[in-house]
Amino acid sequence: MSPALQGLLTIAIGVSGCVGYFYLSNQFLDKVLFPPRGPNAGRNINRANMIRPWLFLFPALAALGLYLAYPVVETLRLSLTERVPGGGYRWVGLDNYTQMAAEPKFWEAMRNNMFWLIVVPAMSTAFGLLVAQLTDRIRWGNFAKSLIFMPMAISFVGASVIWKLVYDSRPAEQDQIGILNALYIFFGGAEPQTWLTVPFWNSFFLMIVLIWIQTGFAMVILSAALRGIPEETIEAAILDGANPFQIFFRIKVPQIKTTILVVWTTITITVLKVFDIVFAMTNGQWETQVLANYMYDKLFRGDDWGVGSASAMVIMLLVTPILIWNVRNARKEME
Amino acid sequence: MSDIAGTKPALRWVVQASVVLLVALWVIPTVGLLVSSFRTADQISGSGWWRSMFPSEQNLTLRSAAPETQVQQGDLYVIEGTLFDDDQQAAISRWGISAREVDAYAPGETAELRRGGTITVDADGTYRMENAEEFSGNRGVRVFVTATQSPEFTLDNYRKVLFSSSGDDSMGRAFFSTLTVTIPATIIPILVAAFAAYALAWMEFPGRALLIAAVVGLLVVPLQLALIPLLKFHLNIGIGKGYLGVWLAHTGFGMPLAIYLLRNYMAGLPRDLIENARVDGATEFQIFTKLILPLSFPALASFAIFQFLWTWNDLLVAKVFLIDATGQTTVMTNRIVELLGTRGGNWEILATAAFVSIAVPLVVFFAMQKYLVRGLLAGSVK
Structure with missing residues (x-):
């Protein structure tokens, strides 16, 4: 069967399966199990209403549990075990972690990840805020925002190709086709540089790709937040003779502090998961390794599930503070 | 401001x-x-x-026609023709017949050939070679020209990438694989999540707040953790690597955001509306399908765009859950990465392939930007 047909069939089965499940389980609850009739009508209605939420929730909870909650536990277990040749697992305690900590590649990935974690959220948020502020009252602001937002729709892989062309380098005697080298030569650079192989700095060239993508996200959220600032506070500042920069840094930014924090943490999460860009552009060579790519290497090229899982747990550990912060905020909001 | x-x-x-x-x-x-x-x-x-947008000056090495095309005119042997291909248009500013002196002559001037005879090259590339004796050898003479070419664009790359049957360059099949992955992986989670979101927004039951908190927590769990456990699970229950596996995986991974977005939106619907319907005797199922779903359309659209962009652009999930050793089911992102590896220098293929894969999300993006922005604003945890 052709995959396209299979796809259509899956949509049909999936959708009708879902609708059928919800419809029939409700019918069963109301008509067969606890019909709102007879001597126990009242009690039955109450009971049916106690069960119904769980009918509605069941498929989603099953998906969440199986695809997100269980893997966290299982990965933890795998990180503490080792595969025995011929099948089965053996408990090895923290061996995988110590083995990982002894690898220079892991520390290279950790170091790079720290740079990514500092630079990308900071730059994306700063650029996002800048664009949001600058475009706020100009006539073609929405058009400009649209264009800066556009990279959000482009895949990491597509963005990697786009930027690889920007960073392309040719031998000195040829015309440069990468715009960065062309500019570099134009402004007096001696030799064309292969930007992605310059240790240390090449990581920053990779970060630019993610900043380019994430700025649009930051801009959209911060732009909405800026518009939500009460006019009176700004008017009062103008009356007091504040200059535009004072208004921006002393009046506006403090009022959208929480939103800035939200944007920052959301981009931080994205950074921790970044895999495609490094995978497609350098594959971790020339000291550009990051955790997510290191983990992929261990799992699927090295076939080392123990160390791979251990590095996945490191990513999880780095995410955890944000996770807790988010959950606490959400609970506060609901009360 | x-x-x-x-x-x-x-x-x-x-x-x-x-x-x-x-x-x-x-x-x-x-x-x-x-x-x-x-x-x-x-x-x-x-x-x-x-x-490329402007006429460009280029140094080209061209060759005249071979001596076998010469004709005798009176007592002269003559070879005539044009140095450029039929569809090429360029204006020659300087030319030469030696690699050391590529700009020795201006158009219209005549040069002495080393093997005897003369050559005259005009600005439009037409040339005339004359010789009192017969031209010998089997190849034409090399002519070095400095020419200004007008901008020229071609659709050949797209033809090659989309329809080439040689398989290696073809993105056609990968395009359909991507589509096959994306559509079910977008539709199914919406439906499943919508019911759950309704229960979390408008039904009273113990543990509700805890569940919402759990969804918020799962929102940030890196999917890297899920790769090995789920691949093992899929292999154990016999799904293996394939479309079914990748659909299930995307459904699972998209679920927290779907529930979160939809619940927030549904919880904001007016309470009166739902309570009136309840008083009128509508069942929860009816309230959901007849009232909540149509009203939640903006939130459904927001999530649909997110999920579509994310599944279309995904590389990791497809690599782990879909692409098997045969490589029959490869998505576009993976093809592009392969092209980057094997043909890092073939920019015409790479650029075109990348644009084929970028085009669909861009269209969706510009057509549905309103919903995307709305979803982003609702989806970032405040």
């Missing part, structure tokens, strides 16, 4: 100029790839894409 943009014209110009600069910075990389996808391999490696 009117204070900034309104009262000081100088500042207003600075603002305008900075926005122009920022937009240019953001757009130029993409434009570069787009322009490159319409150029031939030679053009791409010959000059930067930013030159």
Whole structure:
């Protein structure tokens, strides 16, 4: 069967399966199990209403549990075990972690990840805020925002190709086709540089790709937040003779502090998961390794599930503070 | 803000100029790839894409026709023709017949050939070789020209990438694989999540707050953790690697955001509406399908766009759950990464392939931007 047909069939089965499940389980609850009739009508209605939420929730909870909650536990277990040749697992305690900590590649990935974690959220948020502020009252602001937002729709892989062309380098005697080298030569650079192989700095060239993508996200959220600032506070500042920069840094930014924090943490999460860009552009060579790519290497090229899982747990550990912060905020909001 | 943009014209110009600069910075990389996808391999490696819009001066090495085409005119042997291909248009500014002196002659001048005879080259590339004796040898003479070529674009790359049957270059099949992955992986989670979101928004039951908190927590769990456990699970229950596996995985991974977005939206619907319906005797199922679903359309659309963009652009999940050793089911992102590896230098194929894969999300993006923005605003945890 052709995959396209299979796809259509899956949509049909999936959708009708879902609708059928919800419809029939409700019918069963109301008509067969606890019909709102007879001597126990009242009690039955109450009971049916106690069960119904769980009918509605069941498929989603099953998906969440199986695809997100269980893997966290299982990965933890795998990180503490080792595969025995011929099948089965053996408990090895923290061996995988110590083995990982002894690898220079892991520390290279950790170091790079720290740079990514500092630079990308900071730059994306700063650029996002800048664009949001600058475009706020100009006539073609929405058009400009649209264009800066556009990279959000482009895949990491597509963005990697786009930027690889920007960073392309040719031998000195040829015309440069990468715009960065062309500019570099134009402004007096001696030799064309292969930007992605310059240790240390090449990581920053990779970060630019993610900043380019994430700025649009930051801009959209911060732009909405800026518009939500009460006019009176700004008017009062103008009356007091504040200059535009004072208004921006002393009046506006403090009022959208929480939103800035939200944007920052959301981009931080994205950074921790970044895999495609490094995978497609350098594959971790020339000291550009990051955790997510290191983990992929261990799992699927090295076939080392123990160390791979251990590095996945490191990513999880780095995410955890944000996770807790988010959950606490959400609970506060609901009360 | 009117204070900034309104009262000081100088500042207003600075603002305008900075926005122009920022937009240019953001757009130029993409434009570069787009322009490159319409150029031939030679053009791409010959000059930067930013030159392609203008007539460009190039040094070309061309060759006259072979001596066998010579004709006898009176007592002269003559070879005539044009140095350029039929569809090529260029204006020669200087030319030469020696690699050491490529700009020795102006158009219309005549050069002495080393093997005897003369050659005259005109600005449009036509030439005339004359010799009192017969031209010998089996190849034409080399002519070095400095020519200004008018901009030239081609659709050949797209033809090759989309319809080539050789398989290696073909993105056609990968395009359909991607589509096959994306559509079910977008529709199914919406339905499942909508029911759950309704229960979490409007039904009273113990543990509700805890569940919502759990969803918020799962929102940030890196999917890297899920790779091995789930691959093991899929292999154990016999799904293996394939479409079914990748659909299930995307459904699971998209679930927290779907529930979160939809619940927030549904919880904001007016309470009266739902309570009136309950008083009128509507069952929860009816309230959900007849009232909540239609009202939640904006949130459903927001999530649908997210999920579509995310599944279309995904590489990791497809690599782990879909692409098996046969490579029959490969998605576009994976094809592009393979092209990057094996043909890092073939920019015409790479650029075109990348644009084929970028085009669909871009169309969706510009058509549905309103919903995307709305979803982003609702989806970032406040």
